Amino acid sequence: MTSPPDTAPQGLIRDSGLAGLAAAAEVGVQGASAAAWLIPISGLVLVLFLVVHLAGVSLALLDPTTFEQVAEVLHRQPWLPPLELALAAALLLHPLLALLRSASNRQARGAVAGPQRSRRDGGLEAAAALAGRWAPWSGALLLVFLVVHLAQLRLHRPAAGAELEALLAALASPFSLGLYGLAGAAVGLHLLQGYESAHRSLGWLEPGNRERIRWAGRALALLLGAGFSVLPIALVLRASLAAGMP
Numbered sequence: 257m258t259s260p261p262d263t264a265p266q267g268l269i270r271d272s273g274l275a276g277l278a279a280a281a282e283v284g285v286q287g288a289s290a291a292a293w294l295i296p297i298s299g300l301v302l303v304l305f306l307v308v309h310l311a312g313v314s315l316a317l318l319d320p321t322t323f324e325q326v327a328e329v330l331h332r333q334p335w336l337p338p339l340e341l342a343l344a345a346a347l348l349l350h351p352l353l354a355l356l357r358s359a360s361n362r363q364a365r366g367a368v369a370g371p372q373r374s375r376r377d378g379g380l381e382a383a384a385a386l387a388g389r390w391a392p393w394s395g396a397l398l399l400v401f402l403v404v405h406l407a408q409l410r411l412h413r414p415a416a417g418a419e420l421e422a423l424l425a426a427l428a429s430p431f432s433l434g435l436y437g438l439a440g441a442a443v444g445l446h447l448l449q450g451y452e453s454a455h456r457s458l459g460w461l462e463p464g465n466r467e468r469i470r471w472a473g474r475a476l477a478l479l480l481g482a483g484f485s486v487l488p489i490a491l492v493l494r495a496s497l498a499a500g501m502p
């Protein structure tokens with residue numbers, strides 16, 4: 257079977273059944289370019305959510321009364337369900353498209369290509385390169401965590417005034433506490449590389465702002481990673497100290 261010339265006339269493509277192939281290739285190209293901006297945009301939307309989420313759940317430790325009041329007011333807002341739908345879309349799209357892209361990149365590189373070499377070197381750069389290689393694993397861990405987390409706290413929304421009680425019940429088992437700690441570490445690891453990478457994919461990274469974006473990503477990784485890892489332990493410790501008090 258002879259392969260068609262690269263410059264086959266349009267009529268030939270239309271009439272020979274190659275039109276389907278050409279259309280499929282076109283859809284593939286369009287899909288790839290949609291993924292190229294949907295992956296970083298959905299990732300940045302999730303980062304924004306996580307900053308707000310950490311600020312909100314920190315109140316459970318710093319000011320439990322305000323935490324309950326904020327939760328109660330939030331749950332009465334008419335804009336909450338559409339916002340949750342948008343969040344769910346970002347949570348589904350981001351890993352799904354990233355997985356599809358990494359599978360098609362692997363296919364394009366072929367089996368003979370060795371592992372990709374990092375352009376980064378030394379110290380934090382090496383850690384960021386490692387975080388990039390582990391991104392599928394930290395992402396998968398976050399997905400597992402989210403299934404457990406949402407089943408615990410979102411599927412059956414606690415009654416008004418009982419948010420902290422539900423949170424402590426969710427953290428009660430060592431397995432659950434360990435999973436929250438790991439999820440915090442996974443958020444930090446994912447962001448160590450992902451924040452800068454998202455800016456690069458969107459074409460927002462320039463020589464003039466590269467260092468600023470890199471350090472902002474590291475600061476966010478540290479803040480969110482440490483915050484989400486330490487907060488559950490601090491909540492459980494405080495509750496057990498309070499329970500031990502006469």
Ligand code: HEM
Nearest residue numbers: 313340398405409410413423436439443483484485487488
């Ligand atoms: C310290 C760790 C965390 C604590 C204490 C915590 C606490 C909570 C609580 C109390 C809720 C219920 C909010 C409500 O009733 O409106 C919630 C919801 C949620 N959490 Fe977390 N969370 C933590 C970490 C995370 C992480 C790391 C993620 C993402 C990777 C995440 C994603 C979500 C999502 C998507 C919801 C549902 C939001 C909604 O639909 O309103 N959480 N979390």
